[in-house]
């Protein structure tokens with residue numbers, strides 16, 4: 001892997017350190033956890049499958065891509081395989097090291113496409129030049145871990161700043177409505193527990209959900225935020241689409257290849273309907289830098 005000398009970025013040191021402490025993982029935990037997340041069953045694979053479908057549609061044929069909050073590198077690997085030059089960045093050094101190792105196992109033609117795997121924070125991309133990338137990705141919900149609204153604006157502004165004019169910027173977040181449905185099905189005590197009232201009412205989950213910082217989004221909120229940071233909205237998509245909140249039914253249908261094929265077609269056909277995007281567990285925003 002070529003090294004371009006990108007160094008770790010620290011922004012709002014206390015906050016970044018806090019998140020880093022919360023997210024820091026051992027190698028085995030990465031393998032069985034985040035690395036496995038998008039392939040562990042049919043339901044979870046929809047997020048990857050639908051996101052890749054839209055990336056294929058919107059990304060340029062070649063170029064340099066920043067995968068910000070890229071985790072252990074599922075998307076980075078797929079994009080290297082597709083011939084893009086990829087810079088992966090994540091706040092958790094366990095993830096960037098894991099991604100580097102995994103991608104180095106690939107044939108040279110693929111592994112050489114990983115330009116760098118660096119530790120950093122999406123709120124401060126000052127290690128990267130303005131107008132640097134042909135596409136910028138922030139997938140799987142990194143923004144959902146930023147509980148402070150001005151910092152979310154700062155993060156999107158940074159993603160936009162490093163994108164070349166006309167470049168595609170894709171941002172996926174975790175949906176507020178889907179979170180409420182999860183509360184209904186698994187954590188209904190939260191509906192009447194005062195400590196959760198901000199989470200239920202506004203999607204704010206500071207230190208309450210899985211001991212992490214969370215902000216759950218409505219689709220309109222993500223769109224407004226992205227547009228206020230200068231992006232032109234191209235499309236919004238619900239990654240789990242019609243399957244959102246239905247993991248068991250989805251996994252059962254996937255046992256029959258013919259039914260699964262038809263269901264995936266239906267998920268893709270309806271994924272960008274506004275109601276589906278708003279209800280999805282992961283809402284994908286696709287925009288263009290001016």
Ligand SMILES: C[S@@+](CC[C@H](N)C(=O)[O-])C[C@H]1O[C@@H](n2cnc3c(N)ncnc32)[C@H](O)[C@@H]1O
Pocket residue numbers: 019023034038068069070071072073074075089090091092095120121122123138139140141142143145146
């Ligand atoms: C659910 S994972 C998604 C990983 C990958 N993008 C994917 O879709 O598979 C969320 C990622 O966001 C990263 N993250 C959280 N806050 C971040 C921040 N402020 N800056 C950079 N990465 C962050 C986490 O370390 C984690 O890898």
